[in-house]
Amino acid sequence: xxxxxxxxxxxxxxxxxxxxxxxxxxxxxxxxxxxxxxxxxxxxxxxxxxxxxxxxxxxxxxxxxxxxxxxxxxxxxxxxxxxxxxxxxxxxxxxxxxxxxxxxxxxxxxxxxxxxxxxxxxxxxxxxxxxxxxxxxxxxxxxxxxxxxxxxxxxxxxxxxxxxxxxxxxxxxxxxxxxxxxxxxxxxxxxxxxxxxxxxxxxxxxxxxxxxxxxxxxxxxxxxxxxxxxxxxxxxxxxxxxxxxxxxxxxxxxxxxxxxxxxxxxxxxxxxxxxxxxxxxxxxxxxxxxxxxxxxxxxxxxxxxxxxxxxxxxxxxxxxxxxxxxxxxxxxxxxxxxxxxxxxxxxxxxxxxxxxxxxxxxxxxxxxxxxxxxxxxxxxxxxxxxxxxxxxxxxxxxxxxxxxxxxxx
Numbered sequence: 001x002x003x004x005x006x007x008x009x010x011x012x013x014x015x016x017x018x019x020x021x022x023x024x025x026x027x028x029x030x031x032x033x034x035x036x037x038x039x040x041x042x043x044x045x046x047x048x049x050x051x052x053x054x055x056x057x058x059x060x061x062x063x064x065x066x067x068x069x070x071x072x073x074x075x076x077x078x079x080x081x082x083x084x085x086x087x088x089x090x091x092x093x094x095x096x097x098x099x100x101x102x103x104x105x106x107x108x109x110x111x112x113x114x115x116x117x118x119x120x121x122x123x124x125x126x127x128x129x130x131x132x133x134x135x136x137x138x139x140x141x142x143x144x145x146x147x148x149x150x151x152x153x154x155x156x157x158x159x160x161x162x163x164x165x166x167x168x169x170x171x172x173x174x175x176x177x178x179x180x181x182x183x184x185x186x187x188x189x190x191x192x193x194x195x196x197x198x199x200x201x202x203x204x205x206x207x208x209x210x211x212x213x214x215x216x217x218x219x220x221x222x223x224x225x226x227x228x229x230x231x232x233x234x235x236x237x238x239x240x241x242x243x244x245x246x247x248x249x250x251x252x253x254x255x256x257x258x259x260x261x262x263x264x265x266x267x268x269x270x271x272x273x274x275x276x277x278x279x280x281x282x283x284x285x286x287x288x289x290x291x292x293x294x295x296x297x298x299x300x301x302x303x304x305x306x307x308x309x310x311x312x313x314x315x316x317x318x319x320x321x322x323x324x325x326x327x328x329x330x331x332x333x334x335x336x337x338x339x340x341x342x343x344x345x346x347x348x349x350x351x352x353x354x355x356x357x358x359x360x361x362x363x364x365x366x367x368x369x370x371x372x373x374x375x376x377x378x379x380x381x382x383x384x385x386x387x388x389x390x391x392x393x394x395x396x397x398x399x400x401x402x403x404x405x406x407x408x409x
Contacts (some may be wrong), residue, residue, distance in 0.1 A: 009191065011027055014088075020099060025070050034099075035075055081405070097191070099183075100127070240299060255321075
């Protein structure tokens with residue numbers, strides 16, 4: 001893309017796993033030079049293979065690592081050594097953003113806490129992702145999205161159906177990627193503020209706060225004295241025209257008629273049940289609420305008469321909000337996904353063994369000028385160590401000395 005949004009912005013990323021690295025990847029998508037600082041043994045996430053998405057058949061690419069680190073450069077560096085810290089200090093002197101998810105105690109020991117760096121570099125945007133927030137008794141606790149976001153953040157509780165003894169399991173990195181989007185937004189806001197004022201900022205996003213924002217409707221209910229929980233059966237259909245209905249072949253269609261009186265007559269005529277338009281039990285919102293169980297049962301019987309494909313064809317003829325309940329694998333061929341480039345292609349190389357090889361990744365929810373970002377591959381561990389050091393003015397002899405001392409691999 002010509003003139004990318006973050007072109008000319010340098011981000012020094014000292015982070016691991018998913019949450020904060022994904023924020024760096026989003027910035028790299030839109031042109032930032034993100035230098036990822038990894039310890040010599042590499043991010044532990046590189047060795048994690050779960051849900052069948054570790055190193056796979058896509059040319060041996062670890063798609064989880066690719067999604068979290070696309071478009072970056074990787075510098076392998078031992079920050080426990082004085083020369084390693086000196087290299088990082090030289091990098092920070094060139095940085096617009098410092099991005100980290102190291103815990104406060106570790107950052108203080110390294111001299112990389114917010115107070116120290118913002119005093120040294122007043123224009124620096126210091127961005128940090130936490131499990132549980134920057135203050136309070138949990139500030140230094142380790143946190144993953146399944147603990148801080150899913151468990152403590154309330155999602156596991158509110159989404160587990162009544163009567164189920166064990167909370168439902170979270171999908172992989174749900175909180176991480178949502179929190180990363182918020183963190184990237186915070187960094188963009190801080191960079192805009194710096195453009196106007198000349199001052200840097202400290203940006204904080206936690207997985208716990210991300211959970212509360214995701215559950216804002218339920219938090220509002222709790223503030224009003226209610227007890228939010230998942231519902232099942234007819235109780236889940238407060239409005240009979242909002243909810244999933246089972247088709248003849250065991251699939252589901254989600255109706256979202258939030259203005260039911262506007263759509264009820266057209267829906268009844270579409271499905272060949274004109275008699276329901278004048279049925280006093282279902283005449284309006286109040287009547288349908290008073291006869292909710294009967295209304296839900298009637299609609300359920302109607303949906304049971306047609307297959308999933310038949311319903312999709314039929315409902316295409318009504319200007320009302322509905323959607324098929326799709327499996328994730330169906331997204332890969334969904335016409336809307338394809339038309340809007342929600343899946344991007346990453347090419348591995350132009351020549352050699354990787355020539356023509358590619359793999360696909362979700363491109364992210366943001367597009368600019370109706371275009372998604374151009375996705376670039378993730379770096380191998382330490383792939384750019386030498387080139388970054390050369391940019392900082394190191395000679396080949398000095399680079400060799402760092403390697404001999406174990407500061408770099």
